Amino acid sequence: KEGLLGAYRAVESQEHWWHLPDGKTIRVVANPQPKGGVTWVFENLTEKMDLESRYQTAVRVQGETxxxxxxxxxxxxxxxxxxxxxxxxxxxxxxxxxxxxxxxxxxxxxxxx
Incomplete structure (x- = not known):
């Protein structure tokens, strides 16, 4: 919690990865604004991570074959x-x-x- 709230005092952007219990993966980017406040960007990467995992598995299987x-x-x-x-x-x-x-x-x- 302290790390997330630290985004309001930060000068640089911060990136966090949330691996949720339901299997979803969320990338959270906190962009501090010069006049105060933070812009939060939430990106659901669950499908991308799943596709990458399946692709890497297929490449390994193909190589072994x-x-x-x-x-x-x-x-x-x-x-x-x-x-x-x-x-x-x-x-x-x-x-x-x-x-x-x-x-x-x-x-x-x-x-x-």
């Missing part, structure tokens, strides 16, 4: 640079770890193969 496939997988972007690959791809083509890193151009991989 690709890393454990016996088949070699490589994804190249429209610029010809490697975006992602799995260890089986490097083993299949006899590439070193450096050659199968992201942003390596397909022509460099072709020359090594």
């Amino acid at each position: 690709l890393d454990n496939l016996a088949e070699g997988v490589a994804v190249f972007g429209p610029d010809g640079r490697l975006r992602l690959s799995n260890p089986a791809f490097a083993t299949l083509w006899g590439l070193s770890g450096e050659a199968a890193k992201p942003n390596v151009h397909v022509s460099a991989i072709r020359d090594l193969c």
Whole structure:
């Protein structure tokens, strides 16, 4: 309570995160005004946090799945640079770890193969 009331004496903006018992996450920003008082901004970030969590879970699952496939997988972007690959791809083509890193151009991989 003291921290929230301190916003009325503060010079800089203050940010607080409220994690409510019902699972909601609220970002609270207190902006002190030069002539006195505080402007409070409440932003409900529950959906954003949920989406980020699900996205990160999907990325981890995808990475684990690709890393454990016996088949070699490589994804190249429209610029010809490697975006992602799995260890089986490097083993299949006899590439070193450096050659199968992201942003390596397909022509460099072709020359090594």
